[in-house]
Amino acid sequence: MSDTTTPKALAPLLHLYLDETGPRHPDKQSTAAKHGLDWFALGGFLIRKEDEEAAKSSLDQFKSKWPQIQAPLHLTDMRAETKRFAWIGRLKGEDRDRFWSSYRTFLSTLPVAGTACVIDRPGYLARGYGSRVGDEKWMLCRSAFDIVVERAAKFAKHQGRRLKVFYEMADPDTNDMVEGYFYNIQENGMGFDASTSAKYLPLSAEDFSYLLLDIEGKDKSNRLMQIADSYVYAIARGSYERKFSIYRRISESGKLVTSQAPPELAPLVGVKTYCFELFKAQKQQRPG
Template structure:
């Protein structure tokens, strides 16, 4: 069968008990990125390289460094405003017109703690595992709906590689382990569906060009929950690059971007 690849990156702190230093109104953990068909990977890679060549970027694209003009992207702050506007216009255009589908699970860390999950569960990786299971399950549903299998590529982290690969194998062997009463409304996949659909998982270094694009996608999707006017996210929606844009409202509930543990004042993020 033809396949999708889910390029998966994270944004924010995965530790439920660690102070991120961010204000509660924008303190998230997100796991996500984008889905791309096997036959479209070369286009994404070539177009990413084209914009890097034009702006003489020889380091990985990292969205927070880019936005804050720091580290390897401090050069951006020394350009004229016209040049900076040109760079961002071209980068948004690149993200919004490559043949991919953005997807993520975004967890509000303050909401997670307020629900008592951090104290209830002894597994300090649960925040990461919850996000992984949700985003992979929804990606698998999307792949099935397009009659494709699903491969996963995630950014290598020596301390986490075996953990994330364990999450993958657990889904294939046991399926989801969320409470059935709560998750039933989302039409969860069965174990045998995971086994048929999930074919491989690989870790790749930060300099992987396709993973760098996932970094921008997951950040944009996460920030949207707190800043509904964030320009990169709005540009992605304009060109239907977020999975929810391809789904009916009923489908989006079970297949779309998941905003999890948001309190009532941020409830619109989950709608």
């Protein structure tokens, strides 16, 4: 990895845009979905600061081709053809196909590196997490946040950059909680057990103090946060279903951080799937 001695004022920036999908509380009932999957994921994409304007311009160009878009992009509503995206369901078949094809092309040509930590919620509970003494501090969102930010920081270090984090704002208490996660890592480093996390070569508190610049909340109207919404959902869904069309397109286009990192670094900075043992075991038992 690159040296971290570059003066802070001179180091170029890597930006991490984060959104979430799925219930963040281990004991909260998941909303029934047609795909039958139950995850919590935190992620989005990494982008060099100097590439942000190109990404925004690309989104503007996509929207200009579909003037029916009158709301911030939200992939769940778009796929369900509900709320302010009900118009997608009224398109003729060939036009609907053209819309989704153009959207996949838009996402797969952005100057970004998709990243996420995807946690299988049934697998998380099967491990006993969230029910042991002291586990209350490790809600799904904290586990995912720490993992995805640390991996992003390693990727930034490899590129000789510092990292700034942007997240989609919610209510004030949740915003304070998320920002608290960030500042805790920045000041104290990772809180995972040293013996079990050693194989991931965790960064030191000194590394984090240098690499992590700041965190800032953005609302749903932010153009780059709209992209993060699609990326985190696609990566979460694709962690279970590799043929999910949007995931497959961005993956095959090299838009995941896993494929953009050197092979020896990919296991340490790539997309992280967590507690998937139960899902994999059930999948092996299915007929055919």
